Amino acid sequence: xxxxxxxxxxxxxxxxxxxxxxSKLGFIPxxxxxxxxxxxxxxxxxxxxxxxxxxxxxxxxxxxxxxSLDLAMQADNEIPPxxxxxIPSFAFLDIDNQTYKLWDDPLYIQGTKIKELIAVAVNEKxxxxxxxxxxxxxxxxxVLKEYIxxxxxxxxxxxxxxxxxxxxxxxxxxxxxAGKKPIREPRTGFLEDAVVKSAPYIQWATPLFQxxxxxxxxxxxxxxxxxxxxxxxxxxxxxxxxxxxxMIRFDTPQPASDKINAExxxxxxxxxxxxxxxxxxxAKPIKIAEGLEFTGGIHRVFQxxxxxxxxxPPQSIADEWVMRYSLRDSGNGDSPxxxxxxxxxxxxxxxSPKISAGSKLENxxxxxxxxxxxxxxxxxxxxxxxxxxxxxxxxxxxxLQYGEIQPPSNWYKxxxxxxxxxxxxxxxxxxxxxxxxxxxxxxSGMVVVALIPVTVYLFANSFWVSFVLPLLxxxxxxxxxxxxxxxxxxxxxxxxxxxxxxxxxxxxxxxxFAEQMKEIMMGKLLSDTMSKYDETTADIAGxxxxxxxxxxxxxxxx
Numbered sequence: 339x340x341x342x343x344x345x346x347x348x349x350x351x352x353x354x355x356x357x358x359x360x361s362k363l364g365f366i367p368x369x370x371x372x373x374x375x376x377x378x379x380x381x382x383x384x385x386x387x388x389x390x391x392x393x394x395x396x397x398x399x400x401x402x403x404x405x406s407l408d409l410a411m412q413a414d415n416e417i418p419p420x421x422x423x424x425i426p427s428f429a430f431l432d433i434d435n436q437t438y439k440l441w442d443d444p445l446y447i448q449g450t451k452i453k454e455l456i457a458v459a460v461n462e463k464x465x466x467x468x469x470x471x472x473x474x475x476x477x478x479x480x481v482l483k484e485y486i487x488x489x490x491x492x493x494x495x496x497x498x499x500x501x502x503x504x505x506x507x508x509x510x511x512x513x514x515x516a517g518k519k520p521i522r523e524p525r526t527g528f529l530e531d532a533v534v535k536s537a538p539y540i541q542w543a544t545p546l547f548q549x550x551x552x553x554x555x556x557x558x559x560x561x562x563x564x565x566x567x568x569x570x571x572x573x574x575x576x577x578x579x580x581x582x583x584x585m586i587r588f589d590t591p592q593p594a595s596d597k598i599n600a601e602x603x604x605x606x607x608x609x610x611x612x613x614x615x616x617x618x619x620x621a622k623p624i625k626i627a628e629g630l631e632f633t634g635g636i637h638r639v640f641q642x643x644x645x646x647x648x649x650x651p652p653q654s655i656a657d658e659w660v661m662r663y664s665l666r667d668s669g670n671g672d673s674p675x676x677x678x679x680x681x682x683x684x685x686x687x688x689x690s691p692k693i694s695a696g697s698k699l700e701n702x703x704x705x706x707x708x709x710x711x712x713x714x715x716x717x718x719x720x721x722x723x724x725x726x727x728x729x730x731x732x733x734x735x736x737x738l739q740y741g742e743i744q745p746p747s748n749w750y751k752x753x754x755x756x757x758x759x760x761x762x763x764x765x766x767x768x769x770x771x772x773x774x775x776x777x778x779x780x781x782s783g784m785v786v787v788a789l790i791p792v793t794v795y796l797f798a799n800s801f802w803v804s805f806v807l808p809l810l811x812x813x814x815x816x817x818x819x820x821x822x823x824x825x826x827x828x829x830x831x832x833x834x835x836x837x838x839x840x841x842x843x844x845x846x847x848x849x850x851f852a853e854q855m856k857e858i859m860m861g862k863l864l865s866d867t868m869s870k871y872d873e874t875t876a877d878i879a880g881x882x883x884x885x886x887x888x889x890x891x892x893x894x895x896x
Contacts, residue, residue, distance in 0.1 A: 404550065404557055407642065408720035417646045418739055419670035420678055423629070425738045426465045426586065426703050428731045430681045431455050432662070433471070433708035434652055437685040447471050447708070449479030454688055455706045457485070460498055462699040466585055467501045468578060470545055470707035470727045474506040474527040486540060487532035493539045499704075500591040502581055503533065504545040510566065510610075521610055523566045524575075538591040543578040545730060547717075548641070555718040558641040559733040561624065561632060562602050566610035574602045579733035580626070582703065586738065587627035597626055632742050642743055644736040647679050649724035651709070660686045679731065705731055 420427070433447065441451065452471060459467050473482075492498060509520035524542075533540050548558040562574045576598050584594035601624050624632040650663045662681040669675035680698065684706070707727025708715050715726050 416668040419667045428679045429702045429704045431684045431706045433684045435710045438710035440685045449482030453482040453485045459704040464499045464699045464704040465701045466703045468705045470504045472506045474525040478528040483532050487535045490536040501540045502543050505542040538595045543581045545578050572607040572610050582734045583737040584626050645721045645732050660690045
């Protein structure tokens with residue numbers, strides 16, 4: 339996620355840098371018209387869309403793509419019909435809180451109870467049985483061990499469903515160093531020899547999935563797990579969903595097992611802990627059966643689990659609680675919807691008298707798992723917290739319904755580019771027309787929502803076109819328009835301030851000049867007045883002196 343965020347920041351910085359550089363060089367006018375904005379936004383959006391396509395896998399876009407696909411799955415409440423792909427229905431015999439309480443809160447799930455659940459599924463003619471319960475830590479349970487050891491003989495006399503047991507692992511101590519991937523070895527228990535005797539009707543498989551490094555959610559399935567045997571030999575073990583899907587397609591366990599072993603043999607490492615696999619080996623497709631073909635790609639959407647089967651956790655513990663809930667597909671045309679998943683509380687199902695009235699597990703893929711609170715068997719997924727058994731069911735359904743998620747054809751890519759152009763044009767006009775930030779946010783949300791049905795339709799048809807890049811183009815367009823508007827407002831503000839300052843300065847200067855001139859004139863007038871006053875005073879003084887002089891002169895004359 340950090341890389342994806344960094345990528346977005348880098349893109350924004352580069353766009354602003356290009357905008358600034360081109361503006362300084364005169365390539366882009368300072369006053370933008372709508373045509374300038376449209377041309378710039380189209381150039382930016384298409385440059386991002388086309389330029390980043392070859393590098394999406396290396397630029398941290400995976401987390402953004404995961405988030406967008408999670409949103410699409412959460413919005414899609416319909417389950418595609420299972421008839422066309424000949425997918426069996428599922429039944430989940432859940433060791434929930436009610437069953438756990440009825441079993442007196444044991445420290446571990448007793449093998450005898452697992453044997454009873456397997457036996458009822460066999461007797462009701464299930465299509466396939468999967469046991470997602472870790473029995474490696476259990477003490478020797480003779481009842482379960484004898485049942486598993488004699489299962490092959492039973493199947494040779496009667497038709498019976500194959501059984502897949504979930505293999506538990508532990509990391510080798512030497513592989514826990516920092517920066518290294520843990521090397522796993524099987525955690526063996528009392529069933530090892532019994533499973534060998536009943537092969538291929540009973541087989542081990544890995545129930546492990548890939549967890550996101552971003553939020554720990556389970557989004558991707560695995561095809562196999564690299565392990566080291568007790569003899570320190572490198573080996574591979576198939577994933578539960580791959581083995582289950584192959585058994586459904588081949589209808590018998592032996593050819594399914596042979597085909598998987600033949601295809602996965604080339605992925606065995608030479609020595610334990612060796613992480614290197616030759617590129618030609620990875621490039622060759624893995625083909626198990628029709629519809630089960632894989633390119634070997636482990637990144638991006640190719641191994642995404644398309645979650646459709648949701649989890650309804652129990653709200654309370656009921657005394658007579660057998661069937662918890664069920665899900666039906668959406669149907670197809672004139673054909674009605676069909677039951678695709680039924681969740682039973684394990685012990686009440688065993689005790690229910692309704693079992694004798696008719697089989698509820700016939701021709702179904704039956705998974706025996708747990709969801710009780712102390713089991714630590716719940717996982718985060720795009721559809722919320724669900725038990726690992728339902729994760730496996732979703733993974734099997736995803737493989738049989740979609741297979742490997744395919745990249746879009748050239749026609750889809752062309753349509754996607756056209757959609758992107760339309761979005762950028764629309765967003766350019768929208769952001770140019772509205773000044774209200776709240777309206778802009780609302781319209782942006784409407785654009786995002788409008789893309790969801792397109793995405794849902796595409797991945798419902800086994801295609802996935804990421805709308806991360808179109809959205810990125812939309813947001814880049816928004817940022818550019820906002821930046822352009824800010825630039826224009828800044829220029830207009832400068833001009834307005836300059837004109838206002840000039841006018842204000844001229845007015846103040848005129849007033850100051852007038853006042854100064856007034857003061858000057860007043861000073862000159864006062865000076866002139868004082869001068870005239872002095873002259874008048876002098877004249878008056880002269881007039882007073884003259885008579886005295888005249889009388890003196892007269893006396894002298896006399």
